[in-house]
Amino acid sequence: ASATFSLLSLDPFLNNIKVRLRYKSGIDSSSKKLFSKSQLTLVAECPDNHETILTNDFENNFFEDESIPLLYLNLTLMLFKNGSNESKEKVADAIKYKVQALTNFDFIDQMAISCNWDEELKQNIKQKILxxxxIIEEIAGKFVSPFHAPLIKIHAPQFLPPSNLTTSNIGNLRQPSRPQFHQSNGFNQAGQMGGGINPAPQLTPSFVTVPKMKLLTKEEEASKHYICELSNQIMTDPVSLDGPHFYQRSELVVYIQDQGISPVTYEATTVNDIKEEHNLKAEI
Structure with missing residues (x-):
C-alpha cells in the first residue's frame, strides 16, 4: 500500500482530507471521522507523503478537536514512526504542549463521559498519549510542569578584596561608607534612595478641585428616567425610533444631542422616553 501511495500524485487527495479535518465539513458522524483518520494515517505510512501532509503548517491543527484525539494520536504516531528527523522535530514542537495537556487523564475521563467513549477506547487513548x-520528550525535551519549573541560577561576580588589605585595616570594610548627597529644595536625596530616614518634606501633590454634584429637586427626581446612553441593551442593539428604520448607536447619540438631552441628569428606559424627554424638560 505504501508503494502505491508513493507512486501516485496525492496532493489533491491529501488536500481534500486535510480540509475536511481542519474545518470538519463532511465529518459530522463518527464513521466519517474514522474514515478520514484511516485515510490520512494510511497515507502517512509512506515517508514520501509527509512533506505534502505537513504543507502550510498543517501540524498546527493537530488536536484542535478534543472530541477525536484518537485521530490525531494515530496520525502523529505514524509521522514519528516513518518520518525524517526534520519532520519529527517540526511536529514535536507544534504539539508538545497540546500533548502535555492531554496527559491530564482527569480531562480524558471527562471527555469519555461527554463523548460516550467505552472503557476500551478510553484506555487506548490514554496509552497512546503516554x-x-x-517520543516527544526524546525529540523536544521533557515536559516541565509550571509548578515544578527549575530555578534559574544567577552567577553573580565574586567580590575580590583589594591587594593592600591587611589585618590592621580589615575592620574598615565592615561598614561601607555612605556617599554624601547634596540636599536642596527640601528634598533629602539620601533618604529617597534608601540611605536612611528622610526628615525632609516630600513632594506635595497638586491640589485638585472636585466639582460639586447638582442636587435635583423632587420634581426633577420624580421625572428622571434611564436614558439609552446608559443602557447596555439599547446601546448595543439597533433601535427603532420611527417604525421600520433602525438607528445605530452613532445615529442615536446624535439624535439625543439634537434634542438637547443631558445623559447625566436625564435618563430613559425606552426610545419613547427619549422622544418625550424635551417635553419633560419643558414641564419642569
Missing amino acids: DLKS
Whole structure:
C-alpha cells in the first residue's frame, strides 16, 4: 500500500482530507471521522507523503478537536514512526504542549463521559498519549510542569578584596561608607534612595478641585428616567425610533444631542422616553 501511495500524485487527495479535518465539513458522524483518520494515517505510512501532509503548517491543527484525539494520536504516531528527523522535530514542537495537556487523564475521563467513549477506547487513548509523550520528550525535551519549573541560577561576580588589605585595616570594610548627597529644595536625596530616614518634606501633590454634584429637586427626581446612553441593551442593539428604520448607536447619540438631552441628569428606559424627554424638560 505504501508503494502505491508513493507512486501516485496525492496532493489533491491529501488536500481534500486535510480540509475536511481542519474545518470538519463532511465529518459530522463518527464513521466519517474514522474514515478520514484511516485515510490520512494510511497515507502517512509512506515517508514520501509527509512533506505534502505537513504543507502550510498543517501540524498546527493537530488536536484542535478534543472530541477525536484518537485521530490525531494515530496520525502523529505514524509521522514519528516513518518520518525524517526534520519532520519529527517540526511536529514535536507544534504539539508538545497540546500533548502535555492531554496527559491530564482527569480531562480524558471527562471527555469519555461527554463523548460516550467505552472503557476500551478510553484506555487506548490514554496509552497512546503516554507513548506519544515519550517520543516527544526524546525529540523536544521533557515536559516541565509550571509548578515544578527549575530555578534559574544567577552567577553573580565574586567580590575580590583589594591587594593592600591587611589585618590592621580589615575592620574598615565592615561598614561601607555612605556617599554624601547634596540636599536642596527640601528634598533629602539620601533618604529617597534608601540611605536612611528622610526628615525632609516630600513632594506635595497638586491640589485638585472636585466639582460639586447638582442636587435635583423632587420634581426633577420624580421625572428622571434611564436614558439609552446608559443602557447596555439599547446601546448595543439597533433601535427603532420611527417604525421600520433602525438607528445605530452613532445615529442615536446624535439624535439625543439634537434634542438637547443631558445623559447625566436625564435618563430613559425606552426610545419613547427619549422622544418625550424635551417635553419633560419643558414641564419642569
